Amino acid sequence: MGLPWLAQMRRRHGWSAVAFILCHEIGHTVDFTPVAGQWTRELYADEIAGMLLAALGLPLDGAVHFLAAEANCLPCTSPPPAAARIVAVARGYRQMLAQTMLS
Numbered sequence: 001m002g003l004p005w006l007a008q009m010r011r012r013h014g015w016s017a018v019a020f021i022l023c024h025e026i027g028h029t030v031d032f033t034p035v036a037g038q039w040t041r042e043l044y045a046d047e048i049a050g051m052l053l054a055a056l057g058l059p060l061d062g063a064v065h066f067l068a069a070e071a072n073c074l075p076c077t078s079p080p081p082a083a084a085r086i087v088a089v090a091r092g093y094r095q096m097l098a099q100t101m102l103s
């Protein structure tokens with residue numbers, strides 16, 4: 001991936017897509033699940049990314065646009081389907097918005 005790839009994603013899908021990509025990688029760093037399959041780990045990172053986007057006040061549309069268009073082209077060996085990833089990121093986003101509204 002690297003900066004040229006991120007710049008390409010920004011041109012295609014906007015800054016909020018870049019934010020999603022980086023938040024997804026942060027999601028992987030807080031995944032302490034001892035035994036989980038690759039899809040579970042990817043969907044977990046997507047959910048954490050959704051939570052972070054909401055917490056940062058960033059829109060969800062870049063993530064959805066990016067996942068719908070690029071999910072099958074990512075350098076993962078076998079990424080989950082785009083629809084499952086969009087559901088995961090939206091779930092995290094909703095959870096954070098709900099927590100923020102209750103606090």
Ligand SMILES: [Zn+2]
Pocket residue numbers: 024028041042045
């Ligand atoms: Zn990932």
